[in-house]
Amino acid sequence: MVHTDARFVVGVVGNVISGGLFLSPIPTFIQIWRKKDVEAFDPKPYLTTVLNCLFWCYYGLPFVNPNSILVVTINGIGLFIELIYLIIFFYYAAAKGRKRVVTYFICELTLFGALVAATMLAIPEHKMVMNRHLRAVIVGVICDFFNVLMYGSPLFNLRDVIKTKSVKYMPFTLLVANFLNGCCWTSYALIGKVDYFILISNGLGAIFGALQLIVYARYYRTTPKDETTNEVQLCTNV
Numbered sequence: 638m639v640h641t642d643a644r645f646v647v648g649v650v651g652n653v654i655s656g657g658l659f660l661s662p663i664p665t666f667i668q669i670w671r672k673k674d675v676e677a678f679d680p681k682p683y684l685t686t687v688l689n690c691l692f693w694c695y696y697g698l699p700f701v702n703p704n705s706i707l708v709v710t711i712n713g714i715g716l717f718i719e720l721i722y723l724i725i726f727f728y729y730a731a732a733k734g735r736k737r738v739v740t741y742f743i744c745e746l747t748l749f750g751a752l753v754a755a756t757m758l759a760i761p762e763h764k765m766v767m768n769r770h771l772r773a774v775i776v777g778v779i780c781d782f783f784n785v786l787m788y789g790s791p792l793f794n795l796r797d798v799i800k801t802k803s804v805k806y807m808p809f810t811l812l813v814a815n816f817l818n819g820c821c822w823t824s825y826a827l828i829g830k831v832d833y834f835i836l837i838s839n840g841l842g843a844i845f846g847a848l849q850l851i852v853y854a855r856y857y858r859t860t861p862k863d864e865t866t867n868e869v870q871l872c873t874n875v
Contacts, residue, residue, distance in 0.1 A: 644828040648707035651821040658818055659686075659715045661811050666725050675730045680738050683722045688745045689783040690716035695753060696780050696834070702773045707825075708835070752779065777834030788819065788842035795852055802859040804852075812853055816846030 662683070669675050690712040695701060697708035727738050756772045798804055819842030826836035 644825060645707070647821060647825045647828060651818065651825055652707055652711040654814060654818045654821055655711045656714060658811070658814050659718045661808075661814070662722060666722055669725060669729055673729055675726055675734060678726070680723065680726050680730075680734070681741070683719050683726065684738070684741045684745065685783065685787060687716060687719045687723065687742070688749065689780070689787055690719060691745070691749045692752075692776065692780045692783060695749075696773070696776045700772075701756075701776055702770075702832075705832075752776070773834075781834050781838040784838035785841055788815070788838065788845045795849075798852060798856055802856050804856050804860050807849065807853050809853060812846065812849050816843060816850055819843030819846050 665678060669678065693712040694709050694716065697705035697712070702708075723738060723742070727735050730738065752775075756775055798807060819839045822835055822839035823843055826832040826834075826839065
């Protein structure tokens with residue numbers, strides 16, 4: 638009972654932190670709305686987040702991984718927020734940008750639908766125990782893959798940060814929230830019955846977050862003061 642209560646509390650805190658991360662690109666979309674132009678902003682981070690949220694919502698459903706309602710709630714909220722971002726992006730994008738968004742989105746829905754159909758039809762409910770919850774394993778591995786990509790995506794900017802000695806595109810509040818998010822969901826996964834799929838991706842996320850903070854601390858002083866920015870290209874979640 639104590640473990641259940643502690644897990645719920647940590648999960649609620651994780652929902653709050655993850656919610657903040659989902660809302661972090663708001664300054665970017667305010668800028669797009671004001672300029673009526675998406676400029677050089679890339680929709681792929683938001684499209685990736687949509688797919689990530691879909692997979693985690695599916696993973697948290699009772700017939701895949703019971704007692705994971707907090708995983709479903711935050712990813713359901715995140716999915717709604719990310720779809721709003723994509724609608725705004727689509728509205729202000731040029732024809733080429735709109736085509737790319739639609740193409741990626743259709744591919745994502747096809748991939749998600751194929752996964753759901755395959756795991757629901759190929760792994761009947763009565764065989765769940767016999768197959769050591771194979772459905773949860775398959776979905777969990779896919780969720781981990783995308784979650785690690787999302788946590789690790791800022792690392793691709795490290796080369797530019799080191800080269801320019803500037804943290805212009807590393808918003809400090811986002812880095813801290815990303816690190817805390819990884820730590821919180823890692824704790825959630827460890828309380829009570831260990832959820833290895835939430836543990837693996839978020840444990841790596843905490844490590845990636847710590848690395849990003851170290852790089853930020855190293856190059857903060859060498860960043861020109863006129864290079865501060867609120868532009869955000871990354872969202873992440875459970």
